[in-house]
Amino acid sequence: MTEFTQSLWASLPVPALIVDAEDRILDVNPAAETFLNASKKSLDGHPVWDKIFVDAPLEEAFSRIRTGHSALFVNAVDVGTGSRKPVSCDVQIAPLSDKPDHVLVLLENRELAGRLDRAMHSKSAAKSAIGMAEMLAHEIKNPLAGITGAAQLISMNANGEERELTDLIVEETRRILKLLEQVEEFGNVRPPERRAVNIHDVLDRARKSAAIGFAAHMRIEDDYDPSLPPTWGDPDQLQQVFLNLLKNAAEAGREGGTIRIRTFYELSLKVRRRDGTGGAVPLQVEIADDGPGIPPDIAGDIFEPFVSGRENGTGLGLALISKIISDHDGWVAVDSVPGRTVFRISLPVAPREVTV
Numbered sequence: 165m166t167e168f169t170q171s172l173w174a175s176l177p178v179p180a181l182i183v184d185a186e187d188r189i190l191d192v193n194p195a196a197e198t199f200l201n202a203s204k205k206s207l208d209g210h211p212v213w214d215k216i217f218v219d220a221p222l223e224e225a226f227s228r229i230r231t232g233h234s235a236l237f238v239n240a241v242d243v244g245t246g247s248r249k250p251v252s253c254d255v256q257i258a259p260l261s262d263k264p265d266h267v268l269v270l271l272e273n274r275e276l277a278g279r280l281d282r283a284m285h286s287k288s289a290a291k292s293a294i295g296m297a298e299m300l301a302h303e304i305k306n307p308l309a310g311i312t313g314a315a316q317l318i319s320m321n322a323n324g325e326e327r328e329l330t331d332l333i334v335e336e337t338r339r340i341l342k343l344l345e346q347v348e349e350f351g352n353v354r355p356p357e358r359r360a361v362n363i364h365d366v367l368d369r370a371r372k373s374a375a376i377g378f379a380a381h382m383r384i385e386d387d388y389d390p391s392l393p394p395t396w397g398d399p400d401q402l403q404q405v406f407l408n409l410l411k412n413a414a415e416a417g418r419e420g421g422t423i424r425i426r427t428f429y430e431l432s433l434k435v436r437r438r439d440g441t442g443g444a445v446p447l448q449v450e451i452a453d454d455g456p457g458i459p460p461d462i463a464g465d466i467f468e469p470f471v472s473g474r475e476n477g478t479g480l481g482l483a484l485i486s487k488i489i490s491d492h493d494g495w496v497a498v499d500s501v502p503g504r505t506v507f508r509i510s511l512p513v514a515p516r517e518v519t520v
Contacts, residue, residue, distance in 0.1 A: 173191075173193050174193060174194055174431065175431070175432065176193050176195055176432065177195060177432045177433070177434060178195055178270050178271060178272050178273075178432075179192075179193065179195045179196035179198070179199035179200070179270070179271040180192070180193045180195065180196055180268065180269065180270050180271075181193075181196050181212065181216075181268070181269045181271075182260070182266060182267070182268055182269075183212050183226070183266065183267050183268075183269060184265070184266055185230070185265035185266065187211055187212050187213065187223070187226060188209055188210065188211055188212065189207045189208060189209065189210050189211075189212050189215065190208070190266065191204070191208070192204050192207050192208075193432075194430070194431055194432055195430075195432040196271070198430055198432075199245070199271060199273075200215060200216070200245050201245060202215070202245075212269070215245065216243060216244075216245065217243070217244040217245070217250070218241055218242070218243050218244075218255065219241050219242040219243075219250070220238055220241045220255070222238070222255070222257070225238075225257065226257070226267060229257055229258070229259055229267055230259055230264060230265050230267065233259050233264050234258075234259075235256065235257065235258035235259075236256070236257045236258075237254070237255070237256050237257075238254070238255040238256075238257075239254050239255075240252055240253075240254065240274060241253060241254075241255060243255070243271055249501050251273055251274075252273075252274040253271045253272055253273055253274060254271075254272040254274060255269065255270070255271055255272075256268075256269070256270040256272070257269050257270075304340075304344060308337050308340060308341055308344075309341070311333065311337050312333075312334055312337045312338065312341075315330045315333040315334045315337070316330070316334060318330050319331060319334070355491060356397060356398035356401050356488070356491050356492055357398050358396050358397055358398055358492070359396070359397075359398075359399075359514075359518070360394040360395075360396065360514035360518050361394055361395050361396070361397050361398075361399045361402065361514070362394055363392060363394070363395050363402070363427060363447060363449060363511070364388055364390075364392070364427065365399075366399050366402050366403050366406060367386070367388075367406055367425060367427070367449065369403055370403050370406035370407045370410060371384055371386070371410070371425065373407060374407065374410040374411070374414065374423075378410075378411050378414050378415075379410055379411070379413070379414035379423060381414070381419050381420065382413075382414050382417055382420070382421055382422065382423050383420070383421070383422045383423070384410075384422075384423045384424075384425065385422060385423070385424050385425070386424070386425045386426070387424070387425070387426040387427070388425075388426075388427045389427050389428045389429060391429070392427055392428075392429060392447055393447075393513050393514065394513070394514040395447050395492075395511040395512065395513060395514060396492070396493075396511075396512050396513065396514040396515065396518075397492045397494075397511060398492070401488050401491075401492075402488075402492070404484075404488065405485050405488050405489065405509065406449070406451070406509075408481050408482075408484070408485055409451045409485065409507050409509075410423060410451060411481075412453075412481065412482070412507075413451055413452070413453035413455070413505075413507075414453075416453050416455030416456065416505060417453040417454055417455045418454065418455065421453065421454045421455070422453075422454055423451065423452070423453055424450075424451070424452040424453075425449070425450070425451055426448075426449070426450040426452070427447070427448065427449050427450075428448050428450075429446050429447065429448065430446055430448050430510075431444070431446050433445050433446060433448075433495075433510055435493070435494070435495045435510070443493050443512055444512060444513070445493070445494050445495055445510035445511055445512050446510075446512075446513060447510065447511040447512070447513060448508060448509070448510055449508070449509040449511070450506050450507065450508045450509075451506070451507050451509075452504060452505065452506040452507075453504075453505050454503055454504060455503075455505060456502055456503075457500045457501055457502045457503065457504070457505050458498065458500040458505060463498070463500060466482055466498060467482050467483055467485070467486040467496065467498075468483060489509055489511075492511060492512070493512055494509060494510050494511040494512065495509075495510040496508070496509050496510070497510075
């Protein structure tokens with residue numbers, strides 16, 4: 165490959181593989197390494213069907229593509245790797261012009277595109293819902309405080325059974341007040357004060373707080389990429405994000421379970437900014453737990469306000485995380501199956517002029 169071709173190959177945002185005449189992997193781009201959770205070195209020379217499992221008879225299609233020198237498109241098929249659950253993909257296969265017995269395979273994750281599309285279309289509705297909820301929270305807090313005070317006065321002269329009822333009123337109104345305060349907090353998140361931030365410093369502070377507090381019953385492991393450049397963010401808000409994710413992992417995980425924190429660089433991932441321009445978010449932070457997973461019926465809406473998979477959950481923690489990361493021009497995603505849930509935060513690199 166020429167230098168330009170190599171740069172183009174490495175920058176492709178979708179997983180791509182080159183397969184030789186014997187259906188062995190000849191080359192993969194960085195996006196394919198991430199998708200397959202394997203390095204190029206470990207994939208080179210291996211039969212492609214040992215590394216990719218496609219719910220479609222593509223082996224025969226390869227020979228037709230080589231013979232007919234024409235491309236093949238297969239939409240909405242499940243593609244698995246053996247190391248994670250299958251995902252729905254659009255598969256494109258085409259022969260190489262200079263080597264027609266070699267084929268190019270592109271895998272486009274339909275689930276990722278669907279989540280991004282839903283997120284983009286739901287932002288205005290979510291903003292309106294939160295604005296109304298914030299207004300209602302402010303209006304409801306005063307009468308609730310009055311109800312709490314009245315119940316406390318009644319309990320002073322009540323008998324045992326009546327006191328139980330008044331105590332219940334006080335307890336429930338306080339719970340509602342706490343929820344309303346969270347709604348107000350969600351609506352009042354200030355814009356981030358961004359600067360160059362070492363993401364590992366923020367993660368270490370969050371980890372230490374978790375280890376001596378809510379995650380003391382868990383084992384926390386880390387796998388950091390020490391070469392990561394600084395991100396462009398608000399360290400306090402990012403710490404809040406990581407603390408919330410660690411708390412969720414601790415609450416979901418079993419006693420003595422493991423929380424894993426991983427950082428790495430993924431050049432191919434980009435998101436669309438509010439002004440319509442595209443922006444790279446190559447800095448990746450993953451926080452994984454070994455709990456039961458997110459209920460499938462809410463998995464697609466888990467970042468929406470008031471959606472929660474826990475009993476008595478407010479459904480605002482993940483929505484707040486999504487808002488903060490969006491304000492950082494980043495992206496948050498989740499992949500969950502029973503026994504493993506992984507939240508991934510994708511962030512931009514700090515501008516070069518502020519890091520030199």
